[in-house]
Amino acid sequence: MTHTYKITGMTCGSCKASVEKSLSSIDNVTNVEVNLEKGEAEVTMSSHVATETLKEALPEKYTLSEKKEKNVFVSSSMSAMPMGEEKSKLQQLKPLLLIIFYIASASTLLHYKNWSWSAFMLDFMGLFYIVFSFFKMLDLKGFPESFKMYDPLAKKVPAYGWVYPFIETALGLMFLMRFEVEIALIVTLVVLGITTVGVTKTLLDKKSIRCACLGTALKLPMTEATFIENAIMIVMAVLTLTNIL
Template sequence: MKTTKQFRTNLRCGSCVATVEPYLNRTLGVDRWKIDVASADKTLTVDGDASTESVKDAVAQAGYQILGEIAAPSAPAVAERPADAPTATTYFPLLLLVAFLVGVVALVEVRVGDFDWGRAMGNFMGAFFLAFAFFKLLDLRGFADNYGSYDVVARRVPAYGYVYPFIELALGAAYVTGFQPAATNFATLVVMSVSSVGVIQSLLNKRKIRCACLGTVFNLPMSTVTLVEDGLMVAMAAFALIAGGHSL
């Protein structure tokens, strides 16, 4: 039975909330949650069918404490104030980065003087993976914790969250150098297809969680934009394989 529970905590700041976020996100039975650090009780409100013990364990794993349970409100508190719908401004960092990558690829093609779709696509994919790996590596532990809250592999094998940025780094280097194009495209197809499964599950379950695509540097919400990002890489890799396995 889905209920709304409230707890007193010692989560006193936004940094505390960011730390506990991945642990609550991957707790079974937690549909939605929020923390009011401005309240006297530093109230944690959880909506779903998670047990009190599982919520306590999740907060404890992050290094904080549940100080006690508050009497349940008469109506689900989480639903009283819906989150604002994401806008283009929300995703400005991501859109700006993609625009820069497209611009760099275009300049390379202008310099070569003979536009080639295969080469341009390979250079874009390489730059994409290198740039996204960079942001993830700025806070590897934070990324791994956040990624493990929704990725189907990292959720079961936490170490995968630490390895994933290096997979992107390797794929980026492979695309830029033209190393084994067919194998590189196939690896991209598999890795990004698997990654998109967790994104799809989160969207279908309407989970309000942070997207880990740019690590923890930017607070980007999970949305269809994330799915489009993964889907684009899958589509480009598949196209390159069908076209003959080359990307440069």
């Protein structure tokens, strides 16, 4: 018999290997196949193994739950996402929304006495890069694995995933210090443009993966919010570059 379970907490290939090894060590489990992108594990058993037994075998970093199968006899109007699940999705995005709110507030307070949209956008982009690169720096080993799951360039050039947090840090400092702003804006358009292509494809394919925008420290799902945050930065970069030129 084969059962499918949802696994949360996996961010990279080593996580996948760890889950497979832990579940395979359980008596009566004959085969384990983990799909990192879907966050699922197919467990084949010679005889039934309780879900609690599977949970206990995994390291604390991971959580396991039974995958609920869709009832094909339920009408489309009844199959909409329950309010509880929607709230859970918003709760997962809460750290991202709070960070963007604080960055926007700080950028506003810096210029409220002598308002300038150009200065506001430069400081917003600078703080955005500094804060987001900080979270990526917390797990420099895990970030590249998560990042290459949706960024086209990181998939083809693994080294790009390793240097990306440092690129963000450099761009953040350039914006805040007003150093070679034109170059920073052009690099921003290129870097975020590439990432946005990957994010858009992931959303259109309806893949369930983790967003690496805040590294692996926070468990953020890949949602439309990731596309929106990239779009905001791209629009700001275009507007600022237009004003400069």
